Amino acid sequence: MREEAIVKELLKLKKEENYRTLKLNERKGINFSSNDYLGLNEDKELRVEFFEKFQGVDLLFSSSSSRLLTGSYPIIMNLEKELEIIYNKKALLFNSGYDANTCLIETLFSKNSLIISDRYNHSSIYSGIKASEAKLLRYRHLDYTQLENFLKKYSSEYEDILVVSETVYSMDGDRADIKKIVELKKKYKFKLLIDEAHSFGVSGYGECYETGVLDAIDYLVIPLGKAGASIGAYVLTDELSKEYLINKGKKFIYTTALPPINVAWNFFILKKMQEFESRRENLVKLSIYTKKLLSEYRIQTISTTNIISVVVGENRKVNIISENLREKGYLVYPIKEPTVPKGTARLRISLTAYHSKEIIYKFVKELKNEIDSIL
Ligand SMILES: Cc1ncc(COP(=O)(O)O)c(C=O)c1O
Known part of the structure; x- marks a missing residue:
């Protein structure tokens, strides 16, 4: 690929709010983007x-x-x-x-x-x-x-x-x-x-x-x-x-x-x-709890698992919600095209066995506030 073509493509991504950068994983805040669903990676005793x-x-x-x-x-x-x-x-x-x-x-x-x-x-x-x-x-x-x-x-x-x-x-x-x-x-x-x-x-x-x-x-x-x-x-x-x-x-x-x-x-x-059955059971319980809570707040999702997607639509809006949530201590990264179809940018909330109902409750409340203020 010629250099001009590369620069042009990168500019296009920036314009579409779809430009990727490498961010530091500070391991701070509550991570709702991890795929460590059973919490095995974070388990020091293990x-x-x-x-x-x-x-x-x-x-x-x-x-x-x-x-x-x-x-x-x-x-x-x-x-x-x-x-x-x-x-x-x-x-x-x-x-x-x-x-x-x-x-x-x-x-x-x-x-x-x-x-x-x-x-x-x-x-x-x-x-x-x-x-x-x-x-x-x-x-x-x-x-x-x-x-x-x-x-x-x-x-x-x-x-x-x-x-x-x-x-x-x-x-x-x-x-x-x-x-x-x-x-x-x-x-x-x-x-x-x-x-x-x-x-x-x-x-x-x-x-x-x-x-x-x-x-x-x-x-x-x-x-x-x-x-x-x-x-x-x-x-x-x-x-x-x-x-x-x-x-x-x-x-x-x-x-x-x-x-x-x-x-x-x-x-x-x-x-x-x-041996990880209790973690699996906990994850199922947390998933049911979260979906019930989202439904009470009228936040829609088609999830039937512990991965819960909330479609926002525009890249710009999903970026803002994600950034604001990060400032409040919740890591939940936006997913945009080409990973998902254009116009369906979303927050992908990934529940893990080490989350708790209390944390989820606080998070969903903040999520609701963010969604209401931007949509
Ligand atoms: C469905 C699916 N298959 C394959 C992969 C790739 O696996 P790995 O990260 O081990 O390369 C992923 C990871 O993102 C995935 O989600």
């Missing part, structure tokens, strides 16, 4: 327990090479073995959810494939689709009638069809009906990729595991940067796909593997996952 448990283990800060060059550290192999027992599928660890989605799709699908994707799927999914050169059809968000119409129309034309959905959509805080998509597999032949970024942890081992539909999921992607309190992503799939990804997946082959210290932490959290 960290102490981790270091006690792994005493004597060489917790290296780098793995210093790709797994295919110098081999895999035992902790990675053990983690994948554990995942294979839990999910009854083959497991492969990726360095991020972005890499996992992109690599899976670009490696396993091609220009002869058809990929049918929920319109609101994450950017990493669309990067993979673009790189695969597959034909893309986007169905309206959560519109399974349109998904079925696509399947009906194209099933005879394509031998290789992939349907992609997330479980929980983080910009609206609503939920896909995975069982409904799985039902369609009885009528039409397609592969299914499900991304559990915002449900792993919040629903234990994930929604597909908890609702008993794992057998129907061909590629389960579990990014760990949210309730997983870590980094990296699990891919759960069949033996052949795993073998192919190891041999052909560029984002698996040509990258340094996750450091053993992070992998050990992932292993530790996975082993303890069933």
Whole structure:
């Protein structure tokens, strides 16, 4: 890109109040933008327990090479073995959810494939689709009638069809009906990729595991940067796909593997996952409480989860509300296009298990004041 074109594009973003800057995370104020849904990352005692448990283990800060060059550290192999027992599928660890989605799709699908994707799927999914050169059809968000119409129309034309959905959509805080998509597999032949970024942890081992539909999921992607309190992503799939990804997946082959210290932490959290039930219950209670409160104040949301979006509309207005709330000690960042459609800029309130009803009550009151003063 030429320099003038870059400057012009940046100016345009500024004019549209959509210019991004890097702000310091001062860890001050009450954070309503964190994806640490279960509060595991903020839990100091959990960290102490981790270091006690792994005493004597060489917790290296780098793995210093790709797994295919110098081999895999035992902790990675053990983690994948554990995942294979839990999910009854083959497991492969990726360095991020972005890499996992992109690599899976670009490696396993091609220009002869058809990929049918929920319109609101994450950017990493669309990067993979673009790189695969597959034909893309986007169905309206959560519109399974349109998904079925696509399947009906194209099933005879394509031998290789992939349907992609997330479980929980983080910009609206609503939920896909995975069982409904799985039902369609009885009528039409397609592969299914499900991304559990915002449900792993919040629903234990994930929604597909908890609702008993794992057998129907061909590629389960579990990014760990949210309730997983870590980094990296699990891919759960069949033996052949795993073998192919190891041999052909560029984002698996040509990258340094996750450091053993992070992998050990992932292993530790996975082993303890069933112990976090009270946090999950608390999160559900807080979510119900918050939505009731918002409804009393006539603030609308379509959320059905712990992620609560309040659509404001204009970028300028959402920026002002967010800034004013920050001054009052509440961190809730605005979400704007291209992350969400133009004209639907919003505040994305992310509840975590360490919030309390008292804090939420004070916050919602301030939010109401801000909304009233600007809309
Ligand atoms: C649905 C979804 N998938 C994938 C990712 C990417 O995961 P990671 O942050 O591990 O790259 C995200 C993160 O923002 C996400 O929300």
